[in-house]
Amino acid sequence: LLKSKDIQHILSTATQYNGLYQLNQRDYWAMAVQDVPDLWHRRLGHLTRGSMKLLQDGQATGIPSDAITKMDCVTCLKDKQCRLPFSKLATKRSEEVLEVVHSDICGPMQVASVGGARYFLSFINDFSRKSFE
Numbered sequence: 001l002l003k004s005k006d007i008q009h010i011l012s013t014a015t016q017y018n019g020l021y022q023l024n025q026r027d028y029w030a031m032a033v034q035d036v037p038d039l040w041h042r043r044l045g046h047l048t049r050g051s052m053k054l055l056q057d058g059q060a061t062g063i064p065s066d067a068i069t070k071m072d073c074v075t076c077l078k079d080k081q082c083r084l085p086f087s088k089l090a091t092k093r094s095e096e097v098l099e100v101v102h103s104d105i106c107g108p109m110q111v112a113s114v115g116g117a118r119y120f121l122s123f124i125n126d127f128s129r130k131s132f133e
Helices: 037-043 049-059 074-080
Strands: 010-012 014-017 020-023 101-106 120-125
Touching: none
Parallel strands: none
Antiparallel strands: 014 020, 101 120
16 A cells, blocks of 8 residues: 555555556556647657658657647747857957956866876966966
């Protein structure tokens, strides 16, 4: 018996089968899910309409016929958007030493250094352009 914490409700029973216990209950949570086209689109990793059509044409079973409709997936629309690249030229240089420091890390390297390091870290002072590695 599987009981709730207050031991007033029996949640499920189990039957022993080949040394294992199998719960005797239906999965009510799975039955409560609505089978909507957008749900199939998300379940299948945000497939395109063309890929969904291929699946429906016999490459997969269990996909409902209404799964291929006009899909307005917010995630896919955001993924297709683009933005302007960052400017390659600095709009303003720093006016004193260590006011702005740029850093970069590289690694892991395939071959370790003499000291055993596999990462490389650099700092560049924006004012003097001096590099510290």
